[in-house]
Amino acid sequence: MTVEQTAPDSLPARRLLLVHAHPDDEVIGTGATMAHYVSTGAHVTLVTCTLGEEGEIHVPALSQLAAGQADQLGGWRLVEWERACDALGVTDRRMLGGPGRYRDSGMMGLETNEHPRAFWGADLDEAAAHLVEIMREIRPQVMITYDENGFYGHPDHIQAHRVAMRAAELAGPDGPAKIYWTAQPLSVLRDGMEAFKESESNPFADVETIDDLPFGTPDEEIAARIDGTEHYAKKTAAMRAHATQIPDNSWLYGMAGDFGGEFMGVEYYTLVKGERGPGEGPHKWESDLFAGLDLDAR
Ligand SMILES: CC(=O)N[C@H]1[C@@H](O[C@@H]2[C@H](O)[C@H](O)[C@@H](O)[C@H](O)[C@H]2O)O[C@H](CO)[C@@H](O)[C@@H]1O
Numbered sequence: 001m002t003v004e005q006t007a008p009d010s011l012p013a014r015r016l017l018l019v020h021a022h023p024d025d026e027v028i029g030t031g032a033t034m035a036h037y038v039s040t041g042a043h044v045t046l047v048t049c050t051l052g053e054e055g056e057i058h059v060p061a062l063s064q065l066a067a068g069q070a071d072q073l074g075g076w077r078l079v080e081w082e083r084a085c086d087a088l089g090v091t092d093r094r095m096l097g098g099p100g101r102y103r104d105s106g107m108m109g110l111e112t113n114e115h116p117r118a119f120w121g122a123d124l125d126e127a128a129a130h131l132v133e134i135m136r137e138i139r140p141q142v143m144i145t146y147d148e149n150g151f152y153g154h155p156d157h158i159q160a161h162r163v164a165m166r167a168a169e170l171a172g173p174d175g176p177a178k179i180y181w182t183a184q185p186l187s188v189l190r191d192g193m194e195a196f197k198e199s200e201s202n203p204f205a206d207v208e209t210i211d212d213l214p215f216g217t218p219d220e221e222i223a224a225r226i227d228g229t230e231h232y233a234k235k236t237a238a239m240r241a242h243a244t245q246i247p248d249n250s251w252l253y254g255m256a257g258d259f260g261g262e263f264m265g266v267e268y269y270t271l272v273k274g275e276r277g278p279g280e281g282p283h284k285w286e287s288d289l290f291a292g293l294d295l296d297a298r
């Protein structure tokens with residue numbers, strides 16, 4: 001956990017800020033991207049908004065930590081999160097407002113959404129102010145967060161989107177010049193559905209077509225494709241650190257098993273602020289989130 005301020009003049013030239021909702025989101029959606037930028041010398045700052053107190057527990061020996069029993073899952077996931085960040089090489093990792101300030105709201109519509117510290121009910125400008133403070137310290141040129149649906153509709157993901165976008169607005173010139181939202185191209189989802197058809201743990205088992213999924217972006221609306229396949233071992237180690245959330249038989253390991261494919265090793269983004277830099281392929285996808293930026297300008 002980074003607690004001391006980072007001296008502005010000690011910052012590397014490229015600075016990436018990621019805003020996620022729960023411990024484990026960072027690796028599932030952006031683990032390869034984070035490992036890639038750490039390995040190429042950029043400063044990567046992860047801000048996670050809750051401790052994930054309301055999560056499932058896939059480690060039977062820890063089942064009594066659950067919210068309805070000892071209510072210690074948040075503290076345990078904090079340690080999982082630190083270990084996952086260590087595996088990715090991310091040293092600057094922070095909880096929004098400090099560990100425990102905002103609580104995991106649970107799935108949409110549950111009573112836990114009304115908990116007095118539930119992130120879903122947080123005051124937007126108060127929560128954004130914590131992030132503005134980090135932006136003023138780090139001055140990230142690039143920020144990654146979720147789309148307005150939080151990628152799949154979880155209240156904490158939707159709130160993380162709102163807080164991140166509000167903070168970028170309030171931070172003015174210290175805010176990011178480019179903002180990306182996590183995305184999955186429809187072509188990759190289609191390939192994934194085909195690839196998992198015969199698989200025992202199939203994430204697509206409950207859907208007829210990819211149109212039934214709460215996420216998916218037309219390929220032509222994707223702006224960036226970040227290839228982190230060389231960081232296979234780091235991403236898998238980071239996923240294993242989140243053992244309460246990602247069981248050993250998770251379909252995610254099936255995707256990671258095909259790490260060289262367009263699944264876990266490659267991550268995609270839409271660009272919602274800033275100019276798209278030079279790109280490749282039929283849709284001119286950027287292969288670098290800092291493409292087109294004048295890094296000396298900040
Ligand atoms: C990836 C992610 O955002 N996970 C959240 C999510 O977890 C889901 C939740 O436990 C649900 O009850 C399960 O059926 C589903 O499989 C899980 O992905 O919501 C949790 C509660 O808010 C959160 O702790 C977890 O990080």
Ligand SMILES: [Zn+2]
Nearest residue numbers: 021022025154
């Ligand atoms: Zn989440």
